[in-house]
Amino acid sequence: MIDLEELKKTIVRGDSDAAFRLTATALKDNIPAFEILDRALIPGLKQVGDLFESGEYFLPELIVSGDAVSKALELIEPIPGKEHAAFKGKYAIGTVKGDIHDLGKNIVIMMLRGNGWEVTDLGVDVSAEEFCSAVRTGEYRILGLSSLLTMTMPNVAKTIEALKEAGLRDKVKVMVGGAPTSAEWAQKIGADAHAKDAPSAARVAAALIGK
Numbered sequence: 001m002i003d004l005e006e007l008k009k010t011i012v013r014g015d016s017d018a019a020f021r022l023t024a025t026a027l028k029d030n031i032p033a034f035e036i037l038d039r040a041l042i043p044g045l046k047q048v049g050d051l052f053e054s055g056e057y058f059l060p061e062l063i064v065s066g067d068a069v070s071k072a073l074e075l076i077e078p079i080p081g082k083e084h085a086a087f088k089g090k091y092a093i094g095t096v097k098g099d100i101h102d103l104g105k106n107i108v109i110m111m112l113r114g115n116g117w118e119v120t121d122l123g124v125d126v127s128a129e130e131f132c133s134a135v136r137t138g139e140y141r142i143l144g145l146s147s148l149l150t151m152t153m154p155n156v157a158k159t160i161e162a163l164k165e166a167g168l169r170d171k172v173k174v175m176v177g178g179a180p181t182s183a184e185w186a187q188k189i190g191a192d193a194h195a196k197d198a199p200s201a202a203r204v205a206a207a208l209i210g211k
């Protein structure tokens with residue numbers, strides 16, 4: 001049986017090949033995807049963030065650890081829901097302008113796909129105009145906005161304002177998320193909902209459309 005602590009260590013040292021190999025072994029050992037995420041990949045990233053904050057790691061270490069998680073994630077999409085996931089509708093999601101963090105968003109996407117959502121990934125560094133254009137042309141029930149930097153949080157609010165100005169705000173529910181965000185802040189900027197992690201994102205999305 002594979003030791004998830006070992007997998008976590010591959011993330012902390014940014015070893016993509018080992019992360020990929022150990023994730024494959026974990027899945028072969030029937031360890032559920034959410035456990036791999038919760039006990040190895042996410043804690044690994046958290047440790048990398050702490051090392052960065054304390055000045056022991058620099059940008060190159062963040063990059064290689066991020067790449068190691070991306071490599072592992074290639075193997076575990078999508079994450080199936082607990083019950084049979086009936087089709088719920090279309091969901092568009094992106095990381096706001098100025099922000100290129102996408103691992104959390106990608107995990108949210110996996111969880112949504114495993115829970116009956118058809119998800120369009122709008123990518124990273126997405127401008128308010130690009131979000132508006134997606135809402136205008138697609139039949140999305142929910143738009144998800146991700147922000148990992150305190151500095152880019154205002155761009156979440158700007159995107160909601162842009163939707164209002166374009167007359168699109170009533171066309172779609174808006175969900176926000178990302179480490180520095182909170183439910184209180186989401187309410188203040190006029191979002192419909194906030195979720196703190198991927199499992200709650202799937203739950204909140206279903207609740208938003210009454211399912």
Ligand code: B12
Pocket residue numbers: 042045046048049050052053059062063065066067070093098099100101102103104105107108143144145146147148149150151175176177178179180194195196197198199201
């Ligand atoms: C990996 C990483 C990077 C990688 C990103 C790789 C990638 N492909 O994403 C790279 C190297 C690119 C990077 C760059 C930078 N980073 Co960085 N990074 C991280 C790190 C270590 C992990 C982030 C992560 O993936 N977490 C794991 C995921 C699973 O968590 P999550 O993103 O929060 O997502 C979950 C929830 O928030 C939620 N969620 C997320 N999005 C959404 C959206 C919706 C709609 C919903 C409902 C829910 C939801 O669900 C997710 C799954 O559970 C964090 C440290 C940390 N502790 O988070 C720093 C961190 C975020 N980075 C930081 C910084 C400062 C930077 C840089 C400015 C560094 C620099 N000097 O250049 C640049 C900015 C580049 C830019 N313009 O965006 C700071 C941010 C501080 C702040 N609050 O502003 C942090 C906190 C590090 C630190 N402790 O100082 N980074």
